[in-house]
Amino acid sequence: MEIDPFIFRLSIFILSIFIGYYVVWSVTPSLHTPLMSVTNAISSVIIVGAIIAALSGNDGVVFSSSSIYGFLAIILAAVNIFGGFLVTQRMLAMYKKKKKDK
């Protein structure tokens, strides 16, 4: 009997939860705010679904009842991707080490 592809995806999902668990515990507490903003940015990879949805319209019809939701989702996800990565970068740029001599 063949294994349902769903089981493979479920395996990836479960293993990723464990990876997430160990990786996030190793994040230094002083970087927890950047952690939240960067997880925000990467969870916007949902834009992948939004793009598929937006391009699902038939030839000639760009805005159909289903693609319009895709376009809306693209805007929302794009705000998050750019906003999330840039604000993270801005924060991380502020973390500086002690200067030895002044």
Place this chain on the structure above:
Amino acid sequence: MSANLSAILYLVSGVLFILALRGLSSPETSRQGNLFGIIGMIIAVTVTFLSVGNFTSGFIYVLIFLTIGGSIGAFIAYRIPMTAMPELVAGFHSLVGLAAVFVAISAFINPDAFNLGTPGNIKLASLIEMAIGAAVGAITFSGSIIAFLKLQGIMSGAPITFKGQHALNALILVSIIVLTIYLCLSQSANLFWILIAVSFLIGFLIIIPIGGADMPVVISMLNSYSGWAAAGIGFTLENIALIITGALVGSSGAILSYIMCKGMNRSFFNVILGGFGATEQSAGEKNKEQRPVKSGNADDAAFLMKNASSVIIVPGYGMAVAQAQHALREMVDTLKKNDIKVSYAIHPVAGRMPGHMNVLLAEANVPYDEVFELEEINNDFANADVAFVIGANDVTNPVAKTDPQSPIYGMPVLDVEKCKSVLFVKRSLSPGYAGIDNDLFYKENTLMLFADAKKMTEDIIKNL
């Protein structure tokens, strides 16, 4: 592009996202980590364009919408003040949630585009995944909106409770499950819309009873939800990048909620069921007795610190409200010029979100290697000459260690009272968020500095 190749590339972007989080284990590697995240995102988006392979007029519109959203995001990212990070993150969570809902709706209306079957005849597994993605997305959206309004101060931070609240919430949660089952049986579009509407409602109801000061837990929790919503959609789209990311974000948010709850010595359920701020206030009223307090001025504070050999700064959210962080850093610079050792002690729940205080100090050019977490620095208080508490209150209250009757008993606190002398900058003797008196105010070695945090710090600089 073949389905296998794109699946492998999605896997690559998933791995890059893992490395992005891994980079945050230290500030040196964090910037590189962020770069990995950006590359992962570019790969994922490019692969999607190539695998859809539709470069007609629709593609142009996608680029236009992408640019519009991107510009808004970039604009916000550059303009947002660091004190407003909690609001920003809550706002961003709501967008992820709503995007998940939109993608699910689109997949429901036009399942052909996603290879999920035909309208009215969607594969059962896909329908369940879709329903979960949409429901969790909707909860994330409305919950984050409420969190945003509370943080922004548009909505009162006070917990909103009413009779039968928990029963109502339980009923709605059950109805979501029932709706999902009926949706799978009937494939009815109406049920799908009702499911989304009910999920919006429950997101709203879950967050309103939670008090403003519990927002660190709420934001972390919604962070986690946004991840699970993304994972749900990832299963629907059979997309590996989305599944990996959803799992990472989901567990990240869950860990942060746990850390925040532990920082307040409260169980997760206790926070979620809400109403903390409302019930404890009365306890504070009762034991309001007049006890002698030593108060001083900037001159006294400057004298104490000038003659110290080591000073520990304990900043709290009040410092950020007063915008005193830059003045504080100037004061510390002056102290360091006089060869006084200065370090900062951060409580896990200082600020309005995990790690918030660290960002605020970093913004004021405080080097991160002078900033310590509670466990790292707590033993140093006994050897320090002066503790300078600015804008913090409950997290220094020794009652948490001594009085089992106290609502904050068992909460980890900074051992400020062990210092030779304590300087406590505060506007009045009023109790903090927990509504209880701070014993530290009345200690022999405590000198209260009644003033606005920023003004007092500036005055101290003048006197140093």
